[in-house]
Amino acid sequence: MNNGGIRVAVLRMEGTNCEEESLNSMKNVGANSEYVHIRDLINGKKNIHDYHMLFFPGGFSGGDYVRAGAIFASMIKGPLLREIVKFIEDEKVVLGVCNGFQVLVELGLLPGIGGVMSEKPQAVLAPNISNRFECRWVYVKIEENNCKFIKYKKGDLISLPIAHAEGRFMLPLDREEEYLQDMIHKKQIVMRYADSSGNYSGYPWNPNGSIYNIAGICNEIGNVFGLMPHPERAFFRYQHPEFTINGGKNYGKNVFEGIMEYLNKKF
């Protein structure tokens, strides 16, 4: 295909507020990206199948009232879910960052145990164990994963910023072990919080109390990826807090480059 290039829809509604840097990140790796208001998808003015990637950006969609991501998810669930499932089955890319990750979990697209989507959410991003919004940088370690576009190798330790109040990844208590083992087995866990030496540690290194230090996961197919840290805020080295100390690192860019490489190959 590729005549219009790789087309990316950065989804927005009231309160999504990271769409600008999200759009720029994909633009800067060569994608043809545009903002798409979910209202235009719902009323049929725009069609998700015209795109290769759906980007659920960070922010406070719907004010994050009720629960982070809940309003956004409920708005698109009825009218669009079936289309999104087809989109995923076509092996296109769905990325959810922070609030976007919360939306994907509320939609039942992640972790997606036993299918592309679950009727009800199988997980939740619950309020941080510190009971507060936290904006700071953390380390995450890359796991052995089947995500189609993560270029980092198992064991790589990278730093990214977080900014959330609800990021504690949880599974249903009665099925926690089962689901977790399933996810590990299917290589769905992409990154886990670690300390500066790469050890899995508790708070503050695990900033929200996620089980198994989970920071980002993908679905079984490996084309839906959600994470709490913000790769789009780590696209340039000067965004890194150690920029004036050691020149900084742009660990986030790699994620977007990986997506482009995958999509270019595939479509």
Place this chain on the structure above:
Amino acid sequence: MIKLKITIGYKEGVEDPEGLAVKNSLKLLNFGNVNSVKVLKVYEILIEDTEDAKKEAEEMCDRLLVNPVIHDYRIEMERV
């Protein structure tokens, strides 16, 4: 009109950071005898009279208000 009262709380065993934070603050304020604090949220929703208010309330929970992974809920109704 019907007043739906939907009360949502964490399931047994799910840690409630807000409850913990409130408990700690109360302790610091010298309420030494506080044992535990649980935080619940209540949505009081006024709807036009309808046949099946209960079912409607359940649907609201299902579609928006509740995440079954961590939440329990209770619905009360009252004609007003």
Place this chain on the structure above:
Amino acid sequence: MIKLKITIGYKEGVEDPEGLAVKNSLKLLNFGNVNSVKVLKVYEILIEDTEDAKKEAEEMCDRLLVNPVIHDYRIEMERV
């Protein structure tokens, strides 16, 4: 032990963005008959038996939980 149940909501006339957002979302989800949504918070606090639980609860509200300028609250008690 005594279980204090403190229910807190906004006073009449204070516009609550959360209630508004929930109402609008419910409407968009085709709950067309929703008239209004009010969000309340409930603190269920377990304390050791004491003489004056009511007064203690009021003090908790005063010091930590409530601003009387915008909030109404109600205290219920139960020996458990």
Place this chain on the structure above:
Amino acid sequence: MIERMDERYPVYRIRVRDMDESQLMEISKSMGLALNREEMLRIRSYFRDLGRDPTDVELQAIGQAWSEHCCYKSSKYVLKKYIVGIDAPQVYLVGEDAGVVEFDDDHVYVFKMESHNHPSFVEPYGGAATGVGGIIRDVLCMGAKPIALVDSIFFGRLDYPYENLQKGTKHPKFLFNGVVAGIRDYGNRVGIPTISGITYFNNFFLNNILVNVGCIGICKKDDVIHSRVNKVNENLVLVGGKTGRDGIHGVTFASKVFDREENVERTAVQLGNPIIKEPLIHAVLEAVDEKIVDGMKDLGGGGLSSVVGEMCLAGGVGAEVFLEKVPLKESNMAPWEIWISESQERMMIAVSDENLQKLMDIFNHWGLEASVIGRTIKEKVLKLYYNGIKVMDLDLSFITSGPVYCRPYRIKYPSQVILDTIPPEPSYNEIFDKIISHLNVKSKYSVFSQYDHEVKGNTIIKPLNGKIGMGTHSDASVIKPLENKYRGLAITSTSNPMLTSLDPYWGAMSIFDEAVRNLVSSNAIPHSMADNLNMGNPENPEVMGQLYEVARGLGEAARALGIPYVSGNVSLYNENNGVSIPPTPTLMAVGIVKDIRRVITTSFKGFGNPVYLINETRREMGGSIYYDILGIESHIVPKVNLVELREISSMILKAMGKRYIKSCHDISEGGLAVTLAEMSMGTGIGIDADISSIEFMRSDFKLFSESNTRWVVEIDRDYENEFLNLMNGIKIHKIGYLNDNGILRIRDGRRNIIKKDVEYIRDLWGGSIE
């Protein structure tokens, strides 16, 4: 005395022409006008001349327009004399809702800081949140995209005993938590990073907290929108939120002394709605981009009444407004309520017939209200109708001719009796621990980490800089406003109530000096400022005297450095039970960073690098943290030499330009010792320091003096000689070298004074402030 004009609607005629003084005052009180005797008399004689009585709507409109908030009646004279009109080439446009300053050839930056003190004391969460919402609108209405927020907040001490609180007053902890939560929830939700500010505790503010919020935006020069409408037959379009009873009399509220009983008017309390604001910003900027906006102003204090009056006055036209066209939250509002309501999230846009539809389409697309509520007319009058009834017909010139007072003032020179107690020499290791864990020195991490200070991805220097997991305070924060340019903006906020309370003039100079220091530390050229003057009751001549002195200090400093105040705000009547707060000016200062890839931060960078102290240290201990801890009084406060400030600043920037300087931190609260400790904590790199080369005095004064115009710099060891050559003529003192053992060691000649593990310091400094 009051007569209903219409059966259907609540509109009244007030027969002021027949009233005596006490009746007039009764009206002022019962209608909540907050006008005084002279002002009421002036109204009476105006209507006597006119030969008719005013309506309630007219009186309310006058009450709004003549309030302290809207017409600056007590401070205008002083501001004119000292603060405004400082000539500087970078100024692009001043005198509107926010100051507009040149950023580069094609762009301007736009900023302002404003107080929201009274509302935040009554309702900390909603007060602070609506403060943020309001300041965003001030910037947005100039056509600028808001890119960063600043919050400077002042409370009583968090350890204040509950038992001693005034009845009905909330504890500082409650107020502090509420204010931080309000700023956090609003700022985070609307998606503008809160990057800088002040968190300050002192019992000065037990019964009157201060919440000063600032916003900065960026705009193409061609896109700057004026806060005026200057064409006839323009549509006046009200956009954004609906109008409700909330916020009625917020403005007159700010003109009154704070007295709990009377002023807890719930209607003045609002929570704000960031989820209307967020799309409102998009819609407004889209309309600006389409070049269809002829004038725009936000609705703040005084509501429609102020916005229509001021836009028309500035443009030289009049207006006809039809109040029934205003979308309401509650259907049964009286016309006067609609006219002066201060409901949040609203803006007024002037648009021609030709472009009206386009404007409506944009707002529709974002799911926002937009209603044409009136038109401009040639005659310079304001005519107001409500369902066909004429409820107002007043000359603009009368409404907006608010009184200007030259209030009596008395300057109390603090130095008439100079007090300067000298304490015995302390145990250094002990006093150091106390200073580093002093509430006003400790890390403010627990505040700014709750603010999303990185949303939009343009925050280059964050409030915390250094290694991940460590980190120390930054002097200024730096943002990169344009996608394709490396030019940046440095932003800082300063205030020092201890100093300004002891000496308003030198205190004001000190906060100016600190603002310049913070910008220079980050390798930014100090460029412009906004001043926010928080004062007590202006009817007290001593408070007026403080206002004069503060303004004089700020004005002199700014003129000497060529750094103008391009916007500002005066908050008076910060008083409770007859006790005024000390004069507390707060500055928001902006610097230009030529290339954000060359910013400098406060954390130490490399083992073996030499460290220098720049400029002279004096025994000026009045208002210092050190004396505060010891409970000792001194009237000798730090002075400022403006020539030195200008020259040394430019030399430091030059040295940075040549890459001699690896890290830089100014010396402020807590003195040299705190500066060194903070620089260490960023990376965990320690220092072996010897302070014997500093001007001769006791070691505690060297370490804890807060003398102005001083910095500590780490020099690249390879350029030490070049640095020394460059700084020739400036007093500099070599302090020592960075070590690799993570220890802060300070001696004075042969005497060892302080030795601490940097990690130990971090534990004291970094712990929660609550």
